[in-house]
Amino acid sequence: MSHSPSDQQEAGEHIAESAADSTSNHGSGPVQGHHYPAVSAFDNAHVHLGDRHSHYYAATNSHQANGTASSIADKLFFPEIFQRYETIEERYGDTLDWIFDPPEDEQPPCDSFVDWLRGGDSIYWVSGKPGSGKSTLMKYLVDKVQNGNFFGNDPPVVLCCWFWEAGQPVQHNVSGCLRSILWQLLQDPVCQPVVSKALSSLDIDKHELTEPRLRAALRSALYAVQNMSTTIVMFLDGLDECGLEGGNLLKIARALNEEFTCLKICISSRPEQVYKDAFLSNPKLLLQDLNKGDIDEYITQEFLSDPTVEKLLQGKHVNTLDDLRWSLQDKAEGVFLWVRLAVNSLLRGISHRDSLETLQERLRDLPSDLDNLYTVMLARAGSDTKYYESQAALYFELIIHKEMTLDQFAVAINESFRERCFDGQLDWDDSVLREELGGEDLAAWINVRTSGLLEVKDNHVPAFVVTSKPKDFLHMLQQRRILFEGGRYFRHALQVMR
Structure with missing residues (x-):
């Protein structure tokens, strides 16, 4: 299913108008002193690029009858019925x-x-x-x-x-x-x-x-x-x-x-x-x-079995491996999310060529509660370059203000694109849009600049909801959503820091 250039332009102009109405006085972000007009670009924009409906779940369901049943269902329906469902992690492996x-x-x-x-x-x-x-x-x-x-x-x-x-x-x-x-x-x-x-x-x-x-x-x-x-x-x-x-x-x-x-x-x-x-x-x-075994499976598969970790542990006593495993288990205290974040932090340290001793020190220094852990990870995320720090601050501020799909995000961070949407100067050819909006590299771009604290994930559709799955680039972006790693817990940590 592909949308005509006129349909896409009309939807794009709607979003551009919202951006044009925004001001630079929304407030400061996680990096003090920054002001972002793009933050309010989507306050009133309920239309995705290329899709005039507010949510794809409103597509007709094959089980829904015509007539009275349809009118009742239409009145009961609201676009966010399964929004939270989409953000929930699938179980890991056989956990x-x-x-x-x-x-x-x-x-x-x-x-x-x-x-x-x-x-x-x-x-x-x-x-x-x-x-x-x-x-x-x-x-x-x-x-x-x-x-x-x-x-x-x-x-x-x-x-x-x-x-x-x-x-x-x-x-x-x-x-x-x-x-x-x-x-x-x-x-x-x-x-x-x-x-x-x-x-x-x-x-x-x-x-x-x-x-x-x-x-x-x-x-x-x-x-x-x-x-x-x-x-x-x-x-x-x-x-x-x-x-x-x-x-x-x-x-x-x-x-x-x-x-x-x-x-x-x-x-x-x-x-x-x-x-x-x-x-x-x-x-x-x-x-x-009850989830000690699940956490241990995650530590084994995602950390201890990582090739870079295996190389680092070569020739080390087996107690070293067990010490890392039990330290992670002990500090997690049954919180699966903590282990995921801690493993990400340790793997990041390895990518920076941390020694085993530094790795163990990094693990000892990780706070055992989520809020403080996020604070530490945010500080480290902003340490790569000044350029990344500024961009990460913008991305965090955008998503804490309003979670959005990847197409919305692409327009929010691209002022030139919004202006040309408004002026009707865009070439809506699919290949041109890929280049304009960052193509398949957009998700990686977000991940690198936020050190994995923002994730891009596919929307998961319940089996009984029928949706079309178009192939054009804009709709591929619409089927992906930007989320905080850890959801509301990370959101809360950011709000505390503001």
Whole structure:
């Protein structure tokens, strides 16, 4: 699917107009004293280059019927429904398999997720420290439950909501959660007819989507599904990201769990006291107590097996290798993200020709908490050259202000390109745009200048959402998103430093 030059120019002019309206008084960035007009270039730009819709998930779903069901789904839908899902890391290698297949000779200190899935009637609670990998685990559970055979020949309907404090209000409030769940029910080919009928009787498509009306709609939809003897498994990730709304959502979840025998709910959050008290008698797991083997696998594969590390360790006593492994394990304290960042820092040291002694000293000096670790890494990231420091500051400020896709970012940092968009002076030939916007080197450019603290990743689309995958360069950029390594934890560290 390719867009005509006129369509591309129209979309480009829209973004250029936003940039033209921006001022240089937005505020200083991580490097004190810098002011960036480009930061506000996208405050009002909801149109991607070459794509007049605000989000590709709005593409027609093959499961969605015409008529009333379609109008209801359109009203429930919002572009950010799966935005948080896209940013969540996939599991590393074969990690997390223990949740479905624990070793026979070792009982993990948690309640069996499989036993709960097949017979439990309480909410299952996944908890863990910040950065321990809760969202990655939840994403893995969604995939396995959706594609496994835990319920024999009667596959469940899997629903999920990914709360995100850094996103729009609809991404971390009750109404957004209810809209997302109802929209997903309308996408399921089995549930769609009965859910559509239930919602039509409430005239949900003709009224304002207030929270009470959405709650009534969800109860009607669940009653309709329950009469079909279909099991629904609902995953709610990051309840702690909902602020004051978290308590309300928990009450709603408990009420639904008690009312509908067809519904099983799995919730994740940090182990804050309010949730410890709420889930005291529920089946649960504490992730940092269970992922030691996963962390060890990552250290072995990504650090100790790296050719440069193997060369550095040649001829050294085996205790040296074990010391590095256990030092990383010990300082991580079950936080998978910390290990990833620490390994990146150590590999960076090796690329600078650090000796083994310097490497060990670097590891000893790494803070064991995420915020301080980011501070150290940011200081090191800015030490390459003054030129990189200035560019890295701009990139960080852009992304902390608004996470964006790669096409948006390319325009934000290219003032000349924006001006020519506005003046209608651009050649929209695909090969010309590749050269103008940095081509395939753009992701590497970002990585080098931020020392890997900003990452470019492909958007991950849930299996039940149908999208077109065009091949032209602009759409290739649209399918990639720039993220903080470590998500909201890095964002918080940057905000503290500003």
